[in-house]
Amino acid sequence: MANSYDKVKTLIRTEKGTALGEERKYLFQVDRRATKIEVRKAVEDIYKVKVQDVHTCIVPGKKKRVRQILGKTPDWKKAIVTLCEGHKIEVT
Numbered sequence: 001m002a003n004s005y006d007k008v009k010t011l012i013r014t015e016k017g018t019a020l021g022e023e024r025k026y027l028f029q030v031d032r033r034a035t036k037i038e039v040r041k042a043v044e045d046i047y048k049v050k051v052q053d054v055h056t057c058i059v060p061g062k063k064k065r066v067r068q069i070l071g072k073t074p075d076w077k078k079a080i081v082t083l084c085e086g087h088k089i090e091v092t
Helices: 015-023 036-047
Strands: 008-011 025-030 051-059 063-066 069-072 076-083
Touching: 008 036, 015 025, 025 036, 036 051, 036 076
Parallel strands: none
Antiparallel strands: 008 025, 025 076, 051 076, 063 069
8 A cells, every 4th residue: 555655756946946935835756656545645744734726747758869769758746736725844
């Protein structure tokens, strides 16, 4: 059985993700098979916060070339999690 740390892989800390923090929204890289309900429960369990809303999307991988060989990075799933009023995640 998968635990919360298997569903939510990492908190994405980019310029866009940092700007969304003011709106109580946080970006997470999650497991491709994780549903919105599983992501909600995992974030609430890991960070001890109350989640208001979850949006997910699959980010397509980029094409990469190494000499003559054309390859592709894997697709991954991103979750935008909105927290309830008064809750926030401490990012260090």
